[in-house]
Structure formats: structure tokens, C-alpha cells
Amino acid sequence: MTDDPLPPPSPTPHSGRPAARTTARTAAVIPAAGRGVRLGPGAPKALRALGGTPMLIHAIRAMADSRAVSLVVVVAPPDGAAEVKALLDTHALPDRTDFLVVPGGESRQESVRAGLDALPPGYDIVLVHDAARPLVPVDTVDAVIEAVRDGAPAVVPALPLADTVKQVEPAPEPGAPERVVATPDRSLLRAVQTPQGFDRATLVRAHETVTDNVTDDASMVEQLGLPVVTVPGHEEAFKVTRPLDLVLAEAVLARRRLNDGF
Numbered sequence: 661m662t663d664d665p666l667p668p669p670s671p672t673p674h675s676g677r678p679a680a681r682t683t684a685r686t687a688a689v690i691p692a693a694g695r696g697v698r699l700g701p702g703a704p705k706a707l708r709a710l711g712g713t714p715m716l717i718h719a720i721r722a723m724a725d726s727r728a729v730s731l732v733v734v735v736a737p738p739d740g741a742a743e744v745k746a747l748l749d750t751h752a753l754p755d756r757t758d759f760l761v762v763p764g765g766e767s768r769q770e771s772v773r774a775g776l777d778a779l780p781p782g783y784d785i786v787l788v789h790d791a792a793r794p795l796v797p798v799d800t801v802d803a804v805i806e807a808v809r810d811g812a813p814a815v816v817p818a819l820p821l822a823d824t825v826k827q828v829e830p831a832p833e834p835g836a837p838e839r840v841v842a843t844p845d846r847s848l849l850r851a852v853q854t855p856q857g858f859d860r861a862t863l864v865r866a867h868e869t870v871t872d873n874v875t876d877d878a879s880m881v882e883q884l885g886l887p888v889v890t891v892p893g894h895e896e897a898f899k900v901t902r903p904l905d906l907v908l909a910e911a912v913l914a915r916r917r918l919n920d921g922f
């Protein structure tokens with residue numbers, strides 16, 4: 661199967677890189693092996709319903725909606741691979757996309773690595789997308805892919821912050837107030853989302869090299885000393901982390917369904 665091309669490249673002023681455009685095939689790895697402790701008791705977060713459909717299925721469809729993505733590797737809860745395979749069999753997904761399911765690990769990093777290990781040859785661009793971000797629009801996915809095709813080794817969707825951010829020092833004892841030590845310049849801070857996009861060789865090297873516990877894949881590439889660039893993120897690509905996020909996700913989905921007339 662070959663990828664449909666994305667629209668012609670546009671200049672990417674954020675990167676300042678020379679045109680090194682490639683039409684490499686793209687795969688998406690979806691880490692979905694987390695428990696969802698912050699969401700509260702229940703099934704693993706990725707398997708919980710959003711608008712009557714598991715959050716994971718929304719996230720898979722969000723990746724497969726991009727004409728550039730021809731393989732999706734789902735990293736299932738360690739004892740949930742059979743259940744996830746059954747879900748894929750019982751939900752409508754595009755025929756042009758291939759799917760693989762592998763068991764995940766104890767941390768997000770281990771789960772992403774399990775997905776990378778399962779990637780067949782021939783996919784030179786890799787997206788890593790949280791199952792917990794079920795509503796990312798396809799335009800954001802395509803913008804990330806396009807920036808990698810243009811030559812960036814690592815790309816993150818990013819949004820400016822709405823709140824002022826304080827740096828604190830740890831509280832001297834549990835329950836004691838934390839002391840504020842700094843107020844970073846908010847104009848230089850970004851909240852980053854997924855999918856994060858990578859040149860495959862770079863991402864594999866980052867996972868082989870960086871052993872610190874990190875919260876996203878791009879920071880591993882930063883530790884290699886390689887550039888990570890941003891593309892505009894999207895408000896609807898928020899991560900379902902706490903109960904209120906699920907309320908917001910239901911509202912966004914209901915509005916989309918109303919707009920789409922179903």
C-alpha cells in the first residue's frame with residue numbers, strides 16, 4: 661500500500677530549515693497501556709467510553725483519518741491485547757490502514773518502545789499519539805507529518821499558556837505551603853500535545869540512549885541535542901486526564917456530531 665500524498669508543502673517559517681522534503685511512509689504508535697489513575701476507578705482509560713465508543717477507537721480513527729498514515733500500532737494494556745484486538749475487529753476503521761496490537765509496559769516510555777520494536781521496515785516517519793487525546797483534528801496530524809517530511813527530526817504540536825506559571829520549591833513538609841521561587845516568562849512557554857512526529861531513526865536512537873524517566877518523546881530527542889520544532893496545536897487535542905476532561909470531551913464530541921448531522 662502506498663501513501664496518498666499530503667497537499668503540496670508550504671513554507672515552514674517556524675523551522676528555518678532548508679527544503680529536504682520526503683514522501684516517506686508514516687506509521688502511528690498509540691500508547692494505550694496506562695491505567696488512568698487520575699481519571700478515577702474503572703477500566704483502563706483507553707478502553708473507557710466517550711460518546712459510547714472506547715476512547716482508544718477515537719484516537720485510532722484520528723490517526724487513520726490522515727491519508728498519510730498507513731499503519732497504526734496500538735500498545736495495549738499488558739493483559740489487554742486480546743481485548744483491544746477484538747475492539748478493532750468490531751469497530752469500523754479505514755480499509756487503507758493496517759493495524760498491529762502489542763502489549764505495553766509499566767511506563768509510557770516502555771510502552772512507546774514496545775510499539776517502536778513492533779514497527780516493520782519501510783516506515784521512516786513515526787507519530788506517537790496518546791490514546792488519551794481522542795479528539796485531535798486531522799489537520800493537526802497532517803501539520804506534524806508535513807513538518808517531519810520537510811526535514812525536522814522531531815515535531816510537537818504546541819499551544820501558548822492561558823495561566824501564569826509559577827516555579828515552586830518543594831514544601832518543607834506535607835501540607836505546608838509551597839514557596840514560589842520564580843515566574844517564568846509565559847510568552848516563551850508552550851503546552852505540548854500529541855501526535856508528536858519523528859524521523860524514525862532519530863526516535864529509535866532517542867529511546868535507545870535516554871534512560872531518564874521523561875514525560876514525552878520529544879524531550880528524549882532534545883537530550884540527544886537535536887532540534888525539536890513546533891507546529892500549532894489545537895484546543896480539542898487536550899488530554900483526558902481528570903474527570904472534568906471527560907465531561908469536556910463528551911461536550912466537544914456532541915457538538916461535532918450535531919454539526920455533522922448524526
Ligand SMILES: Nc1ccn([C@@H]2O[C@H](COP(=O)(O)OP(=O)(O)OP(=O)(O)O)[C@@H](O)[C@H]2O)c(=O)n1
Nearest residue numbers: 691692693694695696697698766767771791792
Ligand atoms: N504504562 C503506560 C502508561 C501510560 N501509557 C499511555 O500514555 C498516554 C498518556 O499517559 P496518561 O495520560 O498519563 O495516561 P495514564 O498513565 O493512563 O494516566 P494516569 O497517570 O492518570 O494513570 C496514555 O494514552 C496512556 O495509555 C502507556 O501506554 N503505558
Ligand SMILES: C[C@](O)(CO)[C@H](O)COP(=O)(O)O
Nearest residue numbers: 768790852853854875876899
Ligand atoms: C506526551 C504528553 O501528552 C505531552 O503533553 C504528556 O507529556 C503525557 O504526560 P502524562 O503525565 O503521561 O499524561
